[in-house]
Amino acid sequence: MNSSSKNRSRLVLGIETSCDETAAAVVTSDGVVLSDIIASQVDIHGRFGGIVPEIASRIHVESIVPIVEQSIEEAKVTLEDLSAVAVTQGPGLVGALVVGLSFAKALAFPMDLPLCGVNHIQAHLLAIFIRDKREEGAAAGRREKRPEFPFVGLVVSGGHTSLYLVRNPLDMELLGATRDDAAGEAFDKVAKLLGLPYPGGPVISRLAQKGNPEQFRFPRAMLPETPLDFSFSGLKTAVLQQVHRIRRKGVQIPVEDICASFEEAVVDVLVEKGLKAAVQYGVKDLVIAGGVSANRRLRSVAQERADRSNVRCHFPEMRYCTDNGAMVAYAGQFLLDAGMLLSPDADVYSRLAF
Amino acid sequence: MLTCDITSIQSLTSLAECIRTLAQPGDIFLLEGDLGAGKTTFVKVLASLCGIDPREVTSPTFGLVHRYLSGSPGMGSPDPEDMAQRFVLVHADLYRLGPGADIYDTGIQELMDEADLVAVEWAEYLQDGVVTHGLRLRFHLDFTGETDETGIRQVEIIPVGDRWTRQMRALQECIEKSHGLKNNP
Numbered sequence: 343m344n345s346s347s348k349n350r351s352r353l354v355l356g357i358e359t360s361c362d363e364t365a366a367a368v369v370t371s372d373g374v375v376l377s378d379i380i381a382s383q384v385d386i387h388g389r390f391g392g393i394v395p396e397i398a399s400r401i402h403v404e405s406i407v408p409i410v411e412q413s414i415e416e417a418k419v420t421l422e423d424l425s426a427v428a429v430t431q432g433p434g435l436v437g438a439l440v441v442g443l444s445f446a447k448a449l450a451f452p453m454d455l456p457l458c459g460v461n462h463i464q465a466h467l468l469a470i471f472i473r474d475k476r477e478e479g480a481a482a483g484r485r486e487k488r489p490e491f492p493f494v495g496l497v498v499s500g501g502h503t504s505l506y507l508v509r510n511p512l513d514m515e516l517l518g519a520t521r522d523d524a525a526g527e528a529f530d531k532v533a534k535l536l537g538l539p540y541p542g543g544p545v546i547s548r549l550a551q552k553g554n555p556e557q558f559r560f561p562r563a564m565l566p567e568t569p570l571d572f573s574f575s576g577l578k579t580a581v582l583q584q585v586h587r588i589r590r591k592g593v594q595i596p597v598e599d600i601c602a603s604f605e606e607a608v609v610d611v612l613v614e615k616g617l618k619a620a621v622q623y624g625v626k627d628l629v630i631a632g633g634v635s636a637n638r639r640l641r642s643v644a645q646e647r648a649d650r651s652n653v654r655c656h657f658p659e660m661r662y663c664t665d666n667g668a669m670v671a672y673a674g675q676f677l678l679d680a681g682m683l684l685s686p687d688a689d690v691y692s693r694l695a696f
Numbered sequence: 697m698l699t700c701d702i703t704s705i706q707s708l709t710s711l712a713e714c715i716r717t718l719a720q721p722g723d724i725f726l727l728e729g730d731l732g733a734g735k736t737t738f739v740k741v742l743a744s745l746c747g748i749d750p751r752e753v754t755s756p757t758f759g760l761v762h763r764y765l766s767g768s769p770g771m772g773s774p775d776p777e778d779m780a781q782r783f784v785l786v787h788a789d790l791y792r793l794g795p796g797a798d799i800y801d802t803g804i805q806e807l808m809d810e811a812d813l814v815a816v817e818w819a820e821y822l823q824d825g826v827v828t829h830g831l832r833l834r835f836h837l838d839f840t841g842e843t844d845e846t847g848i849r850q851v852e853i854i855p856v857g858d859r860w861t862r863q864m865r866a867l868q869e870c871i872e873k874s875h876g877l878k879n880n881p
Contacts, residue, residue: 437802
């Protein structure tokens with residue numbers, strides 16, 4: 343985590359294609375991002391109301407060469423300056439992951455560069471340590487606010503809702519995960535049933551600001567038997583039933599109140615369980631990462647309740663919450679140090695088993 | 697076609713038990729119905745009847761297809777010898793693929809071929825004729841009347857292929873005998 347002049351020169355190229363962003367970045371071993379290029383497919387998939395996987399793979403194939411070239415150019419380095427290539431190996435969409443891994447192999451092996459296969463979820467949690475090169479000067483003051491190992495990490499996105507005990511960058515123990523829908527998936531599906539566009543998170547969050555979060559008391563699944571697991575499927579159904587109930591009365595759907603009440607229920611559960619894990623494992627720091635961690639309500643509620651529990655709550659910078667290449671590059675450094683490298687026959691994995 | 701009312705997780709389990717008893721390797725269950733209708737929950741129940749930890753069963757909307765193995769979980773595939781002892785349930789979701797879903801291009805077909813049983817959510821998006829043996833299960837969430845938190849669901853059961861057509865009588869008998877499960881003739 344500490345910068346040293348020796349490590350300064352060590353650069354890793356990170357490649358991310360696990361879902362609908364084609365991303366590449368060059369990052370130093372102390373977490374300074376020299377370049378961070380992302381081509382998002384959200385506009386394309388928005389028209390279809392969600393990601394269309396076959397299209398996603400095709401677009402990754404088209405985007406990956408220019409995106410990687412741009413990341414090298416913008417970092418003002420050459421391929422020869424790299425110490426390693428890191429690539430997301432899983433979890434994610436198989437067809438999309440294969441594009442990134444195949445490209446990374448073709449780039450790394452002919453140049454005799456080490457290739458590191460990064461776990462996408464772990465990379466999200468390590469994103470807390472990366473920073474933009476422009477902020478490097480200001481970083482000294484912020485560094486003391488960074489989490490200390492071990493910490494509890496909560497990754498919340500469209501595909502994942504998982505709690506980890508993070509002992510070090512390579513040792514993360516899964517404490518709990520969603521039993522049905524991911525939190526981001528719940529946002530997307532509730533948006534859909536309210537007739538709102540994809541992706542659902544930003545839209546619901548915006549409408550929620552104008553609504554009353556206490557208008558509807560939606561269920562919070564606390565799961566007493568496995569309290570660090572999550573469940574959002576019942577919440578989705580409860581919103582659906584509420585909408586039908588109002589519709590039957592023939593009155594207008596109070597979309598803003600529903601959004602606010604739904605968002606509050608999700609935020610409540612995420613914060614409650616994140617803090618519960620931190621207290622249970624006796625750690626002082628909670629890191630919340632992944633696409634949903636950009637949610638403003640989640641950030642403010644988590645910060646407020648963490649203060650009350652004497653836990654420090656951390657969020658990656660906004661741009662490193664969603665999928666990006668920088669977190670992959672940074673996570674790759676630790677694999678490189680540990681000598682955990684991929685062989686030419688390495689394959690992608692779509693999901694993590696419990 | 698059979699129709700039955702699902703009023704609780706117990707009655708859903710009873711239905712899954714009847715189906716599990718009559719199922720044979722390679723059967724595909726086509727799950728249809730809107731958001732929140734109970735499709736993923738049905739797969740959870742079915743999985744636990746196959747010796748799979750139901751906690752492993754999550755919505756495959758994001759990843760398109762999940763593969764679950766009976767016995768102790770772990771990352772990746774067990775070795776071939778161990779694999780032969782495991783029950784393999786494949787859980788696909790065509791929500792994001794939409795109408796006319798192509799299960800070949802997306803790797804779903806590949807996993808289905810190696811499964812003991814397959815459950816496909818949003819099967820209404822599947823092209824006709826892809827599935828030759830199994831059951832079509834149409835889930836309806838009932839919004840009439842004052843429902844509780846979870847609501848009441850109706851499931852329509854339609855056979856696909858000759859064997860399941862012949863087994864419908866046995867399935868109906870099993871449903872009628874099951875506690876808490878109501879068959880709507």
